[in-house]
Amino acid sequence: MSLQGSLTQKIEIKLYFREIKSASGFIKTVYLTDEEAKAKEEENKKKLAAGEKVEAKDEVLCLTTYWKQLNWAENNEITEKSTYFNQEAGYQDVSIYKYRDLRIKRCLIGWDLKDDNGRDIPFSEDAVDSLPPKAIVSLVGKYDDLTNVSDDDKKK
Numbered sequence: 001m002s003l004q005g006s007l008t009q010k011i012e013i014k015l016y017f018r019e020i021k022s023a024s025g026f027i028k029t030v031y032l033t034d035e036e037a038k039a040k041e042e043e044n045k046k047k048l049a050a051g052e053k054v055e056a057k058d059e060v061l062c063l064t065t066y067w068k069q070l071n072w073a074e075n076n077e078i079t080e081k082s083t084y085f086n087q088e089a090g091y092q093d094v095s096i097y098k099y100r101d102l103r104i105k106r107c108l109i110g111w112d113l114k115d116d117n118g119r120d121i122p123f124s125e126d127a128v129d130s131l132p133p134k135a136i137v138s139l140v141g142k143y144d145d146l147t148n149v150s151d152d153d154k155k156k
Helices: 003-007 034-049 072-081 096-107 125-129 133-147 151-155
Strands: 011-021 027-032 061-067 083-086 091-094 108-111
Touching: 011 034, 011 133, 027 034, 027 133, 061 133, 072 083, 072 096, 091 096, 096 108, 096 125, 096 133
Parallel strands: none
Antiparallel strands: 011 027, 011 061, 061 108, 083 091
């Protein structure tokens, strides 16, 4: 694979979660690591095999997202758009919030998100803005883990 070929790869990231209804009826979302999701799914399979019912609170749900890596021009554009002049300090600074938002909206390119009636929610920047912050932070963490080179990767 060439350097340019790596930029055209679509990166699939799954976000596992459970929805738990509180006593007051409020639905809380609990985000799971891949390992936690796998363990919970195995536990649910065992329950089903034993003829037990898996309660809704124990069901593992999944949002599949698709991402891309930035090229040099895109990275520069995002950095430029998130740069501002800090009047107090007297120098150019980068808004980490603006940088993060622009990066997410440029790298996240699709998903299989559905509404409560099972209909597809079209991917858009507005739809990204409507997601819970914890979901976005979890997804970005997974994206960064997949795209950053670790010390173990360097040894391969």
